[in-house]
Amino acid sequence: MTDVTQGNAYVGARAPRVEDGRFVTGAGRFVAGVRLPGMLHATVVRSPIAHGAVTRCDPDAALAAPGVRAVLTPRDAATLRLPCISTAPGQREASYPVLTEEIRYVGQPLALVVAESAAAAEDAADLVELDFSERPALVGAEAALATGAPLLYPEWGTNLVSEFVVGDADAAAAMADHVVELTLRLGRVAPCPMEPRGTVATWEPARGELTVWTSTQAPHLARDHLAGALGIGCDRVRVIGCDVGGGFGAKEHPYPEEVLACLATRRLGRPVTWIERRGEHFTSTLPARDAVHRGRLALDADGRFIALYADILSDLGAYPASVGVNPAAVSALMLPGPYHFDQAGAKVRAVVTTTTPIGSFRGFGQPEITWTRERLIDEAARGLGLDPVELRLRNMIRPAEFPYPSRTRQSYDSGDYAAALELVRDRVAARAAATPRDGKPRGVGFACHVEHTGMGPSAEMEAAGINAGGFEIAVVRMEPDASIVVSSGVCGMGQGIETTLAQLAADRLAVPMDRVKVVFGDTAYAPYSGLGSIASRSLTVGGAALIGAADRLRRRILAIAAHRLEATPGDLEITGAAVRVKGDPAAAITLADIAAAAWRGRDLPDGMSPGLEEREVYDPPANVYGYAAHAAAVAVDPDTGKIEIEGYWAVTDCGVVVNPTIVEGQLHGGIVQGIGMALTEEIAYAPDGQPLTTTFMDYLLPSSPESPPIEVELIQVPSPVTPGGMKGVGESGVISAPAAVGNAVAAALPHVAGRITATPLTPYAIWSVSRDG
Amino acid sequence: MTEERLDVEMTVNGVPRGARVPARRLLSDFLRHDLGLTGTHVGCEHGVCGCCTVLLDGEPVRSCLMFAVGAAGHAVTTVEGLAAPGGSPSPVQRAFAECHALQCGFCTPGFLCTVTALLRDRPRPTDDEVMAGISGNLCRCTGYQNIVKAVHRASELMAEAE
Numbered sequence: 001m002t003d004v005t006q007g008n009a010y011v012g013a014r015a016p017r018v019e020d021g022r023f024v025t026g027a028g029r030f031v032a033g034v035r036l037p038g039m040l041h042a043t044v045v046r047s048p049i050a051h052g053a054v055t056r057c058d059p060d061a062a063l064a065a066p067g068v069r070a071v072l073t074p075r076d077a078a079t080l081r082l083p084c085i086s087t088a089p090g091q092r093e094a095s096y097p098v099l100t101e102e103i104r105y106v107g108q109p110l111a112l113v114v115a116e117s118a119a120a121a122e123d124a125a126d127l128v129e130l131d132f133s134e135r136p137a138l139v140g141a142e143a144a145l146a147t148g149a150p151l152l153y154p155e156w157g158t159n160l161v162s163e164f165v166v167g168d169a170d171a172a173a174a175m176a177d178h179v180v181e182l183t184l185r186l187g188r189v190a191p192c193p194m195e196p197r198g199t200v201a202t203w204e205p206a207r208g209e210l211t212v213w214t215s216t217q218a219p220h221l222a223r224d225h226l227a228g229a230l231g232i233g234c235d236r237v238r239v240i241g242c243d244v245g246g247g248f249g250a251k252e253h254p255y256p257e258e259v260l261a262c263l264a265t266r267r268l269g270r271p272v273t274w275i276e277r278r279g280e281h282f283t284s285t286l287p288a289r290d291a292v293h294r295g296r297l298a299l300d301a302d303g304r305f306i307a308l309y310a311d312i313l314s315d316l317g318a319y320p321a322s323v324g325v326n327p328a329a330v331s332a333l334m335l336p337g338p339y340h341f342d343q344a345g346a347k348v349r350a351v352v353t354t355t356t357p358i359g360s361f362r363g364f365g366q367p368e369i370t371w372t373r374e375r376l377i378d379e380a381a382r383g384l385g386l387d388p389v390e391l392r393l394r395n396m397i398r399p400a401e402f403p404y405p406s407r408t409r410q411s412y413d414s415g416d417y418a419a420a421l422e423l424v425r426d427r428v429a430a431r432a433a434a435t436p437r438d439g440k441p442r443g444v445g446f447a448c449h450v451e452h453t454g455m456g457p458s459a460e461m462e463a464a465g466i467n468a469g470g471f472e473i474a475v476v477r478m479e480p481d482a483s484i485v486v487s488s489g490v491c492g493m494g495q496g497i498e499t500t501l502a503q504l505a506a507d508r509l510a511v512p513m514d515r516v517k518v519v520f521g522d523t524a525y526a527p528y529s530g531l532g533s534i535a536s537r538s539l540t541v542g543g544a545a546l547i548g549a550a551d552r553l554r555r556r557i558l559a560i561a562a563h564r565l566e567a568t569p570g571d572l573e574i575t576g577a578a579v580r581v582k583g584d585p586a587a588a589i590t591l592a593d594i595a596a597a598a599w600r601g602r603d604l605p606d607g608m609s610p611g612l613e614e615r616e617v618y619d620p621p622a623n624v625y626g627y628a629a630h631a632a633a634v635a636v637d638p639d640t641g642k643i644e645i646e647g648y649w650a651v652t653d654c655g656v657v658v659n660p661t662i663v664e665g666q667l668h669g670g671i672v673q674g675i676g677m678a679l680t681e682e683i684a685y686a687p688d689g690q691p692l693t694t695t696f697m698d699y700l701l702p703s704s705p706e707s708p709p710i711e712v713e714l715i716q717v718p719s720p721v722t723p724g725g726m727k728g729v730g731e732s733g734v735i736s737a738p739a740a741v742g743n744a745v746a747a748a749l750p751h752v753a754g755r756i757t758a759t760p761l762t763p764y765a766i767w768s769v770s771r772d773g
Numbered sequence: 774m775t776e777e778r779l780d781v782e783m784t785v786n787g788v789p790r791g792a793r794v795p796a797r798r799l800l801s802d803f804l805r806h807d808l809g810l811t812g813t814h815v816g817c818e819h820g821v822c823g824c825c826t827v828l829l830d831g832e833p834v835r836s837c838l839m840f841a842v843g844a845a846g847h848a849v850t851t852v853e854g855l856a857a858p859g860g861s862p863s864p865v866q867r868a869f870a871e872c873h874a875l876q877c878g879f880c881t882p883g884f885l886c887t888v889t890a891l892l893r894d895r896p897r898p899t900d901d902e903v904m905a906g907i908s909g910n911l912c913r914c915t916g917y918q919n920i921v922k923a924v925h926r927a928s929e930l931m932a933e934a935e
Contacts, residue, residue, distance in 0.1 A: 025862070278816065
C-alpha cells in the first residue's frame with residue numbers, strides 16, 4: 001500500500017477510475033442484463049396518431065396470442081399518475097397520467113402487452129385492436145399561440161401553460177445608441193444515452209414488497225414516484241439503480257413505462273421487464289431545448305452593455321412533464337451570463353403542442369440562452385466594428401465584484417471570467433497558422449457562460465417551485481479491518497463519481513484510495529437523496545456532505561488513538577495504515593486496532609459510543625457558479641453548406657478540481673454533444689405530428705470524424721461556498737459549444753451572419769442561407 | 774402454436790457453446806441471454822451504434838443484425854474473451870482504462886472489439902485510419918478524443934509486448 005500523509009494527496013490527482021475494471025471486461029451490471037427466474041417481457045403499444053382519442057381498445061386477439069399473459073389498457077390504469085418535479089406559475093396540473101385514452105402525441109403509451117418472451121410480446125402488440133377519433137395536430141410553439149389553433153385542452157381555452165417575467169421587464173424597451181435584435185430558434189434534441197431506458201420489476205406478494213431494477217440517475221426519486229403512483233408505501237419499494245449507461249437528464253425520473261411494469265408484476269406475481277427500443281427513445285424519452293427566443297441587446301456608443309432582453313417561447317410538447325417549464329425558467333435566470341448589464345430580463349411563455357413532452361437534457365435551458373446572448377453579442381460587435389472578444393472583455397464582471405448579484409436574482413460566488421477568455425483567445429492565436437488554400441470560408445467564434453451548479457439550497461428550491469430537497473447525505477464507515485465504505489445519495493452514470501468520492505474520502509482520512517469502497521444507487525442502503533445525480537451537483541453537494549462525514553470520522557479515529565496513546569488529538573496524524581504521534585514514529589497505533597476496538601466497544605474514551613461510522617447532511621447555503629470560455633474554428637464548404645470544425649478550445653473554471661482527467665473527459669463529451677446540437681441533431685416532426693427522426697440513421701449523433709480535437713484548460717477559482725471548494729462541471733461543455741460554433745459560422749459568412757440564428761446548422765440550412773445571401 | 778426451435782452451436786471465446794433457440798433469435802440476444810454473456814450491449818438494434826459489435830472469425834460484426842443461426846459453426850469473440858487466458862487485460866483494454874477512453878462503459882465492449890480487429894490489421898494506424906476505423910461505433914460520453922488516444926496507446930503497448 002502506498003504511504004500517504006494527511007491532506008490533498010488525492011485531490012487534484014489523475015487517479016485511475018475505479019469503475020473501469022468492470023467496464024473494460026464486460027462485467028458492468030446494466031439493467032438489460034438483469035434476468036430473474038420466471039421473468040416476463042413487456043412491450044408498449046403506442047399511439048400512431050398525434051391528436052385525438054381511443055374510441056375502442058380490444059385486447060382479446062392479443063391475449064389469445066401464444067405466450068401472452070396480460071394486456072394492460074387505460075382502463076387498468078385509470079387513476080395512475082406521475083408527479084411533476086417542478087411546477088410553474090399558472091400551471092394547472094402538477095401530475096400527468098400513465099395511460100390515458102386522450103391522445104396528444106405520436107408514441108404516447110396506450111397499452112402494455114406482457115408475454116413469455118420479448119418476441120411474443122412484440123408479435124402480440126400488433127394484435128391489440130385500436131380505433132381512434134382524430135383531431136388536428138399542432139406542431140410548433142408559435143403555431144400553438146395562433147388564433148384558431150387546435151386546443152390540446154379545450155377546457156383551458158388556450159395552449160398557453162405559463163407566462164411570467166424574470167428580472168427587468170423594462171429591458172425590452174431600453175433606449176440606447178445601438179440595438180441588436182434577433183429571433184433565434186433552438187431545435188429539439190434527444191439526450192440519447194447509449195444505454196436505452198429499462199426496468200425489471202418484481203412484486204413479492206408474501207412480503208408485500210416491490211423491487212425495481214432501473215437505469216436511473218435518481219433512485220430515491222424513482223422510489224418515491226413509483227410508490228406514490230402505485231399506492232404502495234415507500235418502505236415497501238426498493239429501487240436498485242444498476243450501472244447506468246449514460247443519463248444526460250433522460251433518466252432523472254421514472255416514466256409511465258416503469259409504472260406499467262410495476263403494475264404488471266403486481267397483477268401477475270411474476271417479474272416483468274421492459275427495455276426501451278431505440279426507436280421508442282425518440283418518441284417516449286423526453287427530448288429537450290425546442291424554444292424560440294426573441295433577443296434584444298442594447299449598447300451605448302462605447303460598446304457598454306445597457307440592457308439584455310429575451311422573449312422565451314418554450315414548446316413543452318403534450319403536457320408539462322416532470323420538469324415542465326423549468327428549463328425555460330433556467331434560461332431566463334442565466335440570461336446575463338458573465339457580463340454587466342444595467343438591465344436584464346426575460347419573459348417566459350410555455351405552450352403545449354401535439355409532440356412528445358420535453359424534459360431535462362444536460363445544460364437544462366443554459367445552452368439555449370447562451371446561444372441567444374452570445375449570438376447577439378457577436379452581431380453587436382459586427383455592427384459596431386469591434387473585436388468580439390474585446391467587446392466581451394469590456395463588459396465582464398471582475399474578480400473584485402464577487403459575490404455578484406445578477407439582474408436575474410443569481411448570486412455568482414467566484415470566478416475570473418476575463419482571465420479565462422483571454423487565455424482561450426491566446427490559445428486560438430497560438431494555433432498553427434497555415435490555412436489551407438481551398439477557397440472555403442473560415443471563421444473563429446467565441447462564447448462564454450456562467451453555469452448554475454450545485455443545486456441547491458432546499459429553501460430556495462421550494463421558492464422556485466421544485467418539489468424536492470437539494471441536500472445530500474453521506475455516510476462514512478470504517479469497518480473492523482479498517483477498510484472504508486462510503487455511501488452516498490448521488491449515483492454513477494459514467495461521470496466517474498465513484499472515483500472522485502473515493503479520492504475525497506481517502507484524502508480526508510489520509511488512507512490509500514484502494515481502502516475506500518463507494519456504494520450508491522440502491523435505496524436499501526444509500527442515504528436519501530431527493531434529486532440524485534442531476535444538475536452538476538454530485539461532487540459539489542454529495543462531495544461536500546462526504547467531506548463533512550469524513551472529517552467527523554477522522555476526529556473520532558484521532559480521539560480513540562489519543563486515548564490509547566495517551567496523547568492529545570492535535571499531536572496525532574493518520575499515515576495510511578496507522579495513527580502516530582507527529583515526530584515520534586515509535587508511538588503509533590494501527591487503524592485496524594482502532595477499528596477493532598471501536599466495533600468491539602472496548603478501550604474507548606469515556607463516554608464514546610461504540611462503532612466507527614459518521615453521517616453528514618449538507619444542505620448548500622447557496623448555489624455555486626462555474627464558468628467557461630469556448631472558441632471554435634470552422635470551415636464551410638460553399639458547395640454543400642457542410643461545416644467542419646477544425647479546432648476547439650475551452651477554458652473552464654469548476655473551482656477545485658478533484659480529478660483533472662475526469663473533468664477533461666466530461667468537457668470533451670459535453671462539447672461534442674453541443675456540437676451535435678449545433679450541427680446535426682434534431683427531432684423533426686411533419687405538420688401532421690408524425691416524427692421524422694426515429695432511428696440513428698436520421699437522428700445524427702456526432703461520430704468520430706465529426707468530433708474535433710478539443711484543447712481543454714482548467715483554471716481553479718475555489719468556491720467560497722462549498723466545503724472543498726468544488727463547483728459543478730458536468731453540464732459545462734454543452735452550454736457554450738453551440739454558441740461558439742454558431743459564432744464561428746457567422747464569422748465565416750459575415751454577409752449572412754444575421755441569419756445564422758437556428759440550430760441545427762445543417763448543410764441544407766447553411767447552403768440555403770448562403771445562396772440567398 | 775409453438776415456435777420451432779433449432780440447436781445452434783458455435784465456439785464462443787474459445788469454448789464450444791450451444792443452445793436450442795427460435796430461428797429468429799438474434800446473435801446479440803443469444804450471447805446475452807442464452808449464454809449469459811451480458812458484456813455485449815445492445816444500443817439501437819438497427820446496426821448503427823455499434824455497441825453490440827463482436828468478432829466473428831476475427832472480423833467485427835453487429836450482433837444485433839445477425840441471427841444466431843447465421844453464426845452457427847463459427848468462432849465468436851466477445852468482450853469477455855478479449856483478456857489473456859490468465860485474465861490479464863489485453864493491450865486494448867488496458868489502453869482504454871489508461872487513456873480515460875470510457876465513461877459510462879456501455880459502448881465500450883463494442884469499441885474494444887472493433888479496435889482489437891483494427892490493430893490486428895493495422896498495427897501502427899495513422900490518425901485518419903483510427904478515425905475511419907472507429908467511425909462505425911457511437912459514444913455519447915467521451916467525444917472520441919480519448920478513444921483515439923487509446924487506440925494509439927494500445928498500438929504502443931502491443932509493439933512493446935513483441
